[in-house]
Amino acid sequence: MGEQAPSDHTIFNWFREFQRDNFSVQDASRSGRPSTSVNEQTIDAVRKIIEDDPHSTYQQIENILGISSTAINSI
Structure with missing residues (x-):
């Protein structure tokens, strides 16, 4: 499959939700x-x-601000 194709896991989750009659995209x-x-x-x-x-570094920013590297990465 191409790089833009959804993963097998995503397809499985969609299938499972469709079986539950959940067709929401939200x-x-x-x-x-x-x-x-x-x-x-x-x-x-x-x-x-x-x-x-x-x-x-992430570690320095974490120490200064007291936030996680995940939070820093999302900025």
């Missing part, structure tokens, strides 16, 4: 705590750190 709501670490203030802080030191 993402289902998820349980758990919503992300609070990615906001305008944090985004600005990450930008400033990188502008001040373009060689900053």
